[in-house]
Amino acid sequence: LNFWLIFQEFQRFCFTAEMFGLLFFVLMAHTAYGDVSYSVPEEMKRGSVIGNIAKDLGLDVNRLSSRKARIDTEGNRKRYCNINLNTGELIVAERIDREGLCGKKKASCVIKQELVLENPLELQRFILNIQDINDNSPQFKQSVIKFEIRESAEKGSRYLLDEAYDADIGMNSVQSYVIKDNEHFLLSVLTRENGRKYGELVLNKELDREEQTEVTLILTAVDGGTPPRSGTVAIHVTVLDANDNAPVFSQTIFFGENFFHL
Incomplete structure (x- = not known):
């Protein structure tokens, strides 16, 4: 009997742990993948403002510094933008060349970046849609x-x-x-x-x-x-040249010496 009670308690524990894990996964998925995207013309000057990501994500600007907010990248891409910890604004950090990133064949050019915060750890992904400007001549x-x-x-x-x-x-x-x-x-x-x-x-x-x-x-x-x-x-x-002219003599009749010269 005791064994059976222990087994039932174990099952309830496993079920509770499984539900907790599922809930944690859902919450993390919600925080990790945002719908925030920005349209950015290529070749913007360094320091140009892209948008206010803190406002767009509903973050407390006053806590950005204490939470060590920073921009990270996926893969080996450059960090094309930074966050202003005082205002929550995204600013251009590196020259963005659409042709160098995506080439001519791609109609769309997307850069994936990440906003990382600590205490508690939080990850927000956002997208930069790089818009073409007329910076190349035929x-x-x-x-x-x-x-x-x-x-x-x-x-x-x-x-x-x-x-x-x-x-x-x-x-x-x-x-x-x-x-x-x-x-x-x-x-x-x-x-x-x-x-x-x-x-x-x-x-x-x-x-x-x-x-x-x-x-x-x-x-x-x-x-x-x-x-x-x-x-x-x-x-x-x-x-x-085409053979569009017939031979023509300079005179129609030749006399005396002129005839023998021919």
């Missing part, structure tokens, strides 16, 4: 784009141009191309399925090598930032 891979076009090419012939590269995304990336007005070519700007812009030269007036052996144009890529940035490249067209 660039072409080559300094000169070269074409060889026969003078017999028909009006309306099209020639694909190299794309410009821009490390920024969205409207801050390349949005258009332009060339200066010229006698022979127009520019057609097209959009690929992925949204990237590219250009094609369109022959608007036939070339004549006997009149002009080379044509030089300047292509400009422009992004959609405010203010917009641009990059340029030279287009060098070499006009190739």
Whole structure:
């Protein structure tokens, strides 16, 4: 009988311990994962205010110092922000370069940071959403784009141009191309399925090598930032000869010495 009573008490103890552990886990999960996130433009100056994390998390600003509040990072990332213990504000601690962190291919760029407090130990995670700014100009891979076009090419012939590269995304990336007005070519700007812009030269007036052996144009890529940035490249067209002229004598009839000179 005593054994049975001891067993029942043991079961109640285990159940109580299990419920306590579950409750502790729920409470810790609640404190460890917050919904706080901040949108931060890249390249903000050190010391710039991001937001007031103490207010957003409902923390007592007067206890931040005594609880040794500090910002920590996940993994090996840099600590991009610090906390002002007097105000509870998050401030920029390191230069944030969106392209260096996430590259051009990612539309979103997120940094996970942690606010750590002691007495009692508490962990609050928050997110920095890094917003792109127009800090990069369009660039072409080559300094000169070269074409060889026969003078017999028909009006309306099209020639694909190299794309410009821009490390920024969205409207801050390349949005258009332009060339200066010229006698022979127009520019057609097209959009690929992925949204990237590219250009094609369109022959608007036939070339004549006997009149002009080379044509030089300047292509400009422009992004959609405010203010917009641009990059340029030279287009060098070499006009190739076509058999479009028949032999012509300087005279129609030759007499005497002129005939034998031939």
